[in-house]
Amino acid sequence: MTANIQKIRNLSTAVNHSFETRCLLHHYRFLHHGPDTMEELLDRHVVKKEKSLDDENELLNRQRLTSSRREALSLYRDVIRATRFFMWANPQGNLWRDVLRENVRKEFEEARFERDPEVITRLLIGGRDALQAALDKLAEKQKQEIEKQRGNSNTP
Numbered sequence: 001m002t003a004n005i006q007k008i009r010n011l012s013t014a015v016n017h018s019f020e021t022r023c024l025l026h027h028y029r030f031l032h033h034g035p036d037t038m039e040e041l042l043d044r045h046v047v048k049k050e051k052s053l054d055d056e057n058e059l060l061n062r063q064r065l066t067s068s069r070r071e072a073l074s075l076y077r078d079v080i081r082a083t084r085f086f087m088w089a090n091p092q093g094n095l096w097r098d099v100l101r102e103n104v105r106k107e108f109e110e111a112r113f114e115r116d117p118e119v120i121t122r123l124l125i126g127g128r129d130a131l132q133a134a135l136d137k138l139a140e141k142q143k144q145e146i147e148k149q150r151g152n153s154n155t156p
Contacts, residue, residue, distance in 0.1 A: 061117070068120045072108070075127050079104050082131060085138055 083104070086096035111123050
């Protein structure tokens with residue numbers, strides 16, 4: 001009889017242990033049937049802040065600054081490319097290319113932390129105009145030099 005009771009206890013313990021394991025696995029599965037990503041979890045459980053006009057204005061300013069940043073980088077690259085054409089030396093013996101690059105870098109660094117969109121736009125437009133004017137003057141001078149050389153070569 002005692003042996004039978006011992007068998008029943010062992011069987012009961014095994015069944016109980018098996019049931020607990022199933023319950024834990026079942027509970028474990030429920031935990032992982034939740035949101036797939038961290039964003040979903042946060043969206044579900046975090047209180048959402050209402051968007052105000054200030055947030056929308058800040059978003060618009062960021063977008064403007066991002067596009068202005070792209071335009072500024074584009075202008076900077078264009079100016080650096082244009083300085084390749086200035087290969088003669090100034091009276092101090094420095095190449096104009098290097099002098100121009102130093103000045104451009106200095107001006108862009110001075111305006112680096114400007115946040116006012118109107119000022120940024122004015123600087124970008126002024127920079128584009130100055131670049132175009134410099135390239136136009138350079139092209140005109142090169143035409144004059146070519147004409148001058150043609151005139152000298154035609155005269156024996």
